Amino acid sequence: MIEGRKEIFQIVFVLVALVFLIKLFAIQVIDDRYAQLAASNSIMKEVDYPFRGLIYDRHGNLLVYNSPEYDLMVVTREVKQLDTARFCEVFDINKDQLLAIFRDLRARKEYSQFKPTVFIRQLSNYDFAKIQENLDEFAGFYIQPRTSRAYETNTMANALGYISEISKTQLDRDSSHIYRQGDYIGQSGIEGYYETTLRGQRGVRYKLRNVKGIEKGRFKNGEFDTLSVPGQNLITTIDAELQRYGEKLMKGKVGSVVAIEPSTGEILSFISGPSYDPTMLTGRRFSSNFSLVSNDSTKPLFPRPLMAMYPPGSIFKMVQTLIGLQEGVLSYETRFPCDRSLVNCHNHPNPVNLHGAIQYSCNPYFHQAFRRIINQNKSTNTFTDSRIGLDNWREYVGRFGLGAPLGVDLPGEKGGQMPSSRLYNRIYGEGRWKFSTIYSLSIGQGEMLVTPLQMANLAAIIANKGYFYTPHLIKAIEDGEIDPRFRVRRETDIDSAYFSFVQDAMSDAILGTASRAVIPGIVLCGKTGTAQNPHGADHSVFMAFAPKDNPKIAIAVYVENAGWGGRAAASTASLMIEKYLTGEVKRKALEDYVLKGEFLDRVVRATSTLEAD
Amino acid sequence: MHREEKISTHMDWVTVLLFAVLVTLGWLNVFAAVYDETLHQSIFDLSLNSGRQLMFIAASVIIIIGILLVDMRFYDAAAYLIYGGIMFLLLLVPIIGKEVGGNKAWLGIGSFGVQPSEFAKFATALAVSKFIGTAGFRMDQLRNQVVLFMLIGLPMALIMLQKDTGTALVFTIFVLMFYREGMSPFLILVGLAAAVIFVLTLLVENEFYLYGAIGIALIITIFMGKKKFKRIALLTIGALLLMGVIESVDYIITDVLKPHQQNRIKALINPEADPLGYGWNVTQSKIAIGSGGFAGKGFLKGTQTKFDFVPEQSTDFIFCTIGEEHGWLGSLLVISLFVVLLFRIIYLAERQKSRFARAFGYSVACIFFFHFAINIGMTIGLFPVIGIPLPFFSYGGSSLWGFTILLFILLKLDAHRSQMLQRI
Known part of the structure; x- marks a missing residue:
């Protein structure tokens, strides 16, 4: 009866061992789920955030750096x-x-x-x-x-832009899957445009941790770890001191100052007023400060040099002159009477030649001159003739970098507006408009809008006698190359002799219309403008470059509601030029005049100024 | 001198070698289970489990020498005395014992504590074997069976008082030894059937399938055998009893078992249902073992055990370290070693000339087998979590000494097996 029971014990032992080994084989060898679970249990992925690239001014002064948080x-x-x-x-x-x-x-x-x-x-x-x-x-x-981000300067906010946490929509749009929730991304200005250059590459460290999440050394001695690669540093074209001075002059005013080095297209200063202190949009108070800045009625976040569009006013007469000369419909000695029946003018010798027309900014002269440009009797039908003439003219102005974005290295650039036959066909109907419908364009008014950047670029074109380089804010990228398109010369295809003529007229013009702009010892070419503003006081416009031989700086100043171009804008531009060319401003009285900002009898000031708290 | 020479020549050195290998492997794994690379620890560091385990091993060598020096007749003669003494200690535990980890199973001696329940195993084995070895003992006498069940029932009850259900369950395995010594397998089969039905009830959603299966099985068995009234009646009663078991499952689960025991059964059925709650132990244990792969992560290279994902990784879940660091091959080695040890013990038991020694040998085999099967089974999710140690591997002095005593009393008896015969 007891025989064979020993064998039953042995069978049971072996069976249990076999069951264990089979089960173990299943979970250890066949099912790889457990290995993954073990990894997610104990391997912690730690992101090594890269240092964002630094930003310097053109002389190597640090502007933007990183501070730990x-x-x-x-x-x-x-x-x-x-x-x-x-x-x-x-x-x-x-x-x-x-x-x-x-x-x-x-x-x-x-x-x-x-x-x-x-x-x-x-x-x-x-x-x-x-x-x-x-x-x-x-x-x-x-x-x-x-x-x-941390800033060495409290200026340049609109050019530098800001970084902030990536938004849900940006995250959804990011097809490269580089960004994670909570990452910072450049939102505007240089930070936005050069995001891919500045951001660098994140690194990853794999660490072991125990059940309480406490670190227990590196996973496989860091075999799979990657180091973060810092972003590339940027050297801007901005002259920090000129920028600071310009912002000081523009304090309390609404408008723009853009200065360009004509020989390279490098933007020397990029001022938008009113602006904000870039430090406000960093750190813990970002969101409260952001709503403060974005809800401010003076729109400090709005980069006026890029996005504000104004009628250019009288400075546009330079363009008309050059087109008329190139088309052969004007000569240096062409004279028109100052007939104020359609457009108003001011007192000056009459009649004047082309040089005089520029010098005295004669409105009726350019009305007549523009008629010659538009109506060249290419068609017997005056409507058709106007259309042919306008489209021809539109091609010219396009080559001046007007009517379309210039392609500056900042996001959100506007192109302004230069009307073509398409626009008027849409407004009035085809064959239902002619020169008399569009004559306001002759003196830079009407359906014509330009950005301050385009105005400064226009000054640079005249300074260069017929060509320009696309204005840009980044001079060099550390361990990288700037976009080659910034090194391509863009031609207006207008004879450089005509530019010499215009330069002569401009250097004389300031003597009359903008005597405040005269800088002792420097030959400055400039042109005032006063853009009509149906909503309030006129806008003050000035475009200039200096020195006349071998120009180093071309500048456009636009001050809203500051009246006469010869006052606010010309004074500001002149001070900027003096500052840039000589390194200091000797004309303290003029400086005080601009700082005071009382250009009108009725003073219209920016309603608020923002300071970082 | 003459006597010692005899001991060494008659010792079963195969078993001693197996013991040494298992204890050494256990010691290494106790070190690996908590090893922290960043701290440059030594395996001998007394502040570590491994350092203390080495002390326990040293102590067990002294115990072995003591066991071998004592006259072999002592174990037979003093069996009831030892049993009585240990039962007395067990009785003391709930009164003067100290509580460690929720179980009041420890008796303090200075700064060291011992668990009398670990020693109750060999004491009970001695007593039961002594009773079976009594001249004229017949297993088929109901009176004898009652005495045997009382002998194993007493320590079970006392250990249950300490709320140490796991250790108490170990004593049920003596039934296997009774079977070897002549008891009818009926009881074991009924017990097994009840356990299978119990688990099936938990696994099968609808109880009526089980009722149906039992009914069909009953009809088939009735028609296959002789159609005697007595047989049909017995079978029907058996079937009804099985159905009773099914009915009682819910009651047992919800009313008899404590909440943590209910959870352990639920965890066995589906650990993924609550991987962070009652399923945590089993889930983490399986992750640790499963992540070991075929050849393992390497000695001291595991992450799941030493980073505390696996609970009780030095004691009850020591097999996780083996599985994680040495993979399937390591598991194969350890399981094979245990199977060889179990076979060797059976071999030793079978060659005993006295019934006392043979019964004791089978007791040792059964106890080792129970620990081996339940411990490894629970770490890989085949048995509910029952907190009992893996012999020679789990950290702890009492359990190591308890197993050592069991094994070496058998070796001592084996070394003198020819003398035993002379005595009878």
Whole structure:
């Protein structure tokens, strides 16, 4: 009866062992799910944020750099017995705020109690130092270092732009999948346009951690780790000192100053008034400051040199002169009577030749001259003739970089408006408009709009006697090349002799219309403009370059509601030129006049000025 | 001197070697289970489990020497005395014991604590074997069976008082030894059937399928055998009892078992249902073992065990370290070593001349087998989590000493097996 029972024991032992080995084979060798689970259990991926590229001015002065900031992260599963009173004390918040943060945290879509989540964003260096000592009191809280932007200057905000956390729509649009939620991205200005250059490449460190999330060294001795690659540094074309001076002059005024080096197209200063302190849009107070800046009625975020479009006014007479000469419909000695029946003028010798017309800015002269450009009797039908003439003219102005974006290296550039037959056909119908319909264009009014950048570029074209380089803000990229299109000369195809003639007229013009602009010892060519503004005081416009031989700077100034071009705009431009060419301003009285800003009897000032707090 | 020479010549050195290999492997894995690369720890560091385990191993060598020096007749003669003494200690535990990890199973001696329940195994084995070895013992007498079940029931009850269900369950395995010594397999089969039905009830959503299956099985068995009234009645009663088991499953699960025991059964059925709650242990244990692959991550290279994802990684879940760091090959080696050890013990037991020694040998085999099967089974999700150690591997002095004593009393008896015969 007892025989054979020993064998039953042996069979049972072997069977159990076999079952174990089969099961083990299944989970260890066949099913690779467990290996993955083990990895996600214990391998923690830590992002090594790259340093964003630095930004310098044209002389190598640092403008934008990075400063460390710290995000306080939380893994809620690990938070145990949080002493809320102590927490509030250390982190300088009250209990309601603390509860609100926890509520927000849980409401987030990507929330997980196992993953580190941002608890308090962008602690400053000071806060971090204070908190770090006490951090070990609060289980489940960690510090994630990264960098934010810091500025050596409180100017240039509209050219530099700002960075901020990537928005949901930007994230969805990012087909390269480089960005993650919470990443910073350049939103405007240079930061936006050169985002791919500046951002660098993130690195990854794989770390081992135990069940409490505490680090236990590197995974496979860092075999799979990658180092972050810092972004490339940018050297801008901006002259920081000139920029600072220009912003000082424009303080309290609405308008733009753009200065360009004619021989290269490099933008020396890029001023938009009113502006804001770039430091405002960094760090923890980004969102509150951003709403402050973006809701401000004076629109400090609006980059006027690029996006504001104005009628050019009298400065456009230079373009008309050059087109008329090139077309052969005007000569240096062409004279027209100053007939004020259609367009108004001011007192000056009469009749004048072309030189005089520019010098005295005679409106009726250019009315007549524009008629010659438009109506060249290419067709017996005056409507058709006007259409042919306008389209011919439109081709010329296009070569002056007008009517379309110039292609500057900033986002959001506007092209202004230079009407063609298409526009008038749309407004009046085909064959239903002729010269008399569009004559306002002759003196830079009507359906014609230009940006301050285009005006400055126009000054550069005249300075260069017929060509320009696409204006740009970046002179060099460290370990990189700027876009070759900034090195391509763009021609107007107008005889350079005509430009010499215009230059002569411009150097004489300022003696009459803009005597404030005269700089002792420097031959300056300039042209005033006063753009009519149906909503209030006229806009003050001035375009100039200097010195006349071998021009170093071309400039356009547009001051809204400041009346006469010879006052606000010409004075500002002249001071800027003096500053740039001589390094200092000796005409203190003129400087005070501009700083005071009382160009009109009725003073219209910018309603607010913004300072960083 | 004469006597010691005899011991060494008659010792079963194969078993001693197996013991040495298992204890050494266990010690290395106890070190690996908590090894922290960043701290440059030594395996001998007394602040580590591995350092202390080495001390326990050293202590067990002293115990072995003691066991071998004592006259072999002592174990037979003093069996009831030892049993009584240990039962007394077990009785003391709930009164003066200290609580460690929720179980009040420890008796403090200075800074060291021992678990009398670990020693109750060899004491009970001695007592039961002694009773079976009594002259004229007949297994088929109901009175004898009652005494045997009382002998194993007493330590079970006392250990249950300590809330150490795992260790208490170990004593059920003596039934296997009773079977070897002549008990009818009926009881084991009924127990097995009840367990299978119990698990099936948990797995099968609709109980009526089980009722149907039992009914069909009953009809088939009735028609296949002789159609005697007594047989049909017995079969029908058996079937009804099985159905009763099904009915009682819900009751047992919800009313008899404590919540943590219910969860362990739920975890066995579907650990993924709550991987962070009751499924945590089994899930993490399987992740650790499963991530080892075929050849393992290498000694001290595991991540799941030493980073505390696996709970109790030095004691009850020590097999995770083996599985993770040494993969399937390492598991194969350890399982094979245990199977060889179990076969060797059976071999030793079978060659005993006295019934006492043979019964004791089978007790040792059964206890080792139970620990081996339940411990590894639970780490790979084949058994519910029952907190019992893997012999010679799990960290802990009491359990190591308990297993050592079991094995070496058998070796001592084996070395003197010819003398045993003379005595009878």
